[in-house]
Amino acid sequence: MSADDLVVQRPEGLYCPAGDFHLDPWRPVDRAVITHAHADHARRGHGAYLAHRDGAGVLRARLGDVALQTLDYGEPVHVGGVRVSLHPAGHVLGSAQVRLEHRGRVWVVSGDYFVSGVDGDVNPTCTPFEPVRCDVFVTESTFGLPVYRWRPQREVMADVNDWWRANAEAGRASLLLGYSFGKAQRLLAGVDASIGPIVVHGAVAAVNEAYRAAGVRLPETSRVDEISDRALLCRALVVAPPSVRGSAWARRFGDASDAFASGWMQLRGARRRQALDRGFVLSDHADWPGLQRAIAATGASRVIVTHGYEAVMVRWLQQQGLEAGHFRTEFAGEGGDAEAHDG
Numbered sequence: 001m002s003a004d005d006l007v008v009q010r011p012e013g014l015y016c017p018a019g020d021f022h023l024d025p026w027r028p029v030d031r032a033v034i035t036h037a038h039a040d041h042a043r044r045g046h047g048a049y050l051a052h053r054d055g056a057g058v059l060r061a062r063l064g065d066v067a068l069q070t071l072d073y074g075e076p077v078h079v080g081g082v083r084v085s086l087h088p089a090g091h092v093l094g095s096a097q098v099r100l101e102h103r104g105r106v107w108v109v110s111g112d113y114f115v116s117g118v119d120g121d122v123n124p125t126c127t128p129f130e131p132v133r134c135d136v137f138v139t140e141s142t143f144g145l146p147v148y149r150w151r152p153q154r155e156v157m158a159d160v161n162d163w164w165r166a167n168a169e170a171g172r173a174s175l176l177l178g179y180s181f182g183k184a185q186r187l188l189a190g191v192d193a194s195i196g197p198i199v200v201h202g203a204v205a206a207v208n209e210a211y212r213a214a215g216v217r218l219p220e221t222s223r224v225d226e227i228s229d230r231a232l233l234c235r236a237l238v239v240a241p242p243s244v245r246g247s248a249w250a251r252r253f254g255d256a257s258d259a260f261a262s263g264w265m266q267l268r269g270a271r272r273r274q275a276l277d278r279g280f281v282l283s284d285h286a287d288w289p290g291l292q293r294a295i296a297a298t299g300a301s302r303v304i305v306t307h308g309y310e311a312v313m314v315r316w317l318q319q320q321g322l323e324a325g326h327f328r329t330e331f332a333g334e335g336g337d338a339e340a341h342d343g
Helices: 053-063 153-169 183-190 202-213 268-274 288-298 310-319
Strands: 008-010 013-016 021-023 031-033 048-052 068-071 077-079 082-088 096-102 105-109 136-141 174-177 198-200 237-240 257-261 278-280 302-308 323-326
Touching (some): 048 082, 136 310, 153 183, 153 278, 183 237
Parallel strands (some): 257 278
Antiparallel strands (some): 096 105
């Protein structure tokens, strides 16, 4: 690391010395630029927050009445002499890459991001990822191993619909587990609502309101106490966070078939350990080819890797002739906290 670096590590988190602010800090600071509202990136206790306007509803729901300034994508603001702008990350509602420009140098801190596949597959619940040209790119590497290669979302959602339809015909509810912010909405946007009623956990319902307020189209959903007909419940798709497994709330659906939607379901061992009926491989993070495409599109000659398979990604980058290193962060990565991060 150089003394002229635009972003450095501090105990509080990633820090921009030229602008005197932090990026997704994990300890309280005076000024924080937030890439998105997952709990491992957006924490309580900061003096002031800067984030994209689409994420404001979820941020305030999770953090309370904080001092929050919002920007549109591409809208610049000067913070302590650094020109800061936010650009689509394609991860969840309001997720952003942070572009920093100072004295002719440009850095981009990606936060978490999802890159469309070669067939144009995108996350339909947020603005698609847009590469930003820069000198230095700070990238996540949650799924930075060659084994992680996503199937097109339409194929995965077809599998989800087939599973739900078969369960409904057999008189069993379908308990579909996915993190309440981001994954749940992506699942809801992709399922065939004609199969049966859709029930959501209260944590999912609260986030759905923020998505609908931002103009994201989601199917009609109900809370479990709003459906009195037992036969309807036995045809329902139930979308809930993973923490409900084995709970009294989940037992209300009787002998339900359960499934988990996550990038980790790519590995058979992960499915076996969780003893699930089904595992659907659906992630809001870039897979191995997506990470490679995103990094190449920035044109960066230097790449700094954060949470995930850092060593593997750094080695691959160096083999491509790039200058590469890593930042140690406290971001959970996918599934590190059932309610902190998308899967």
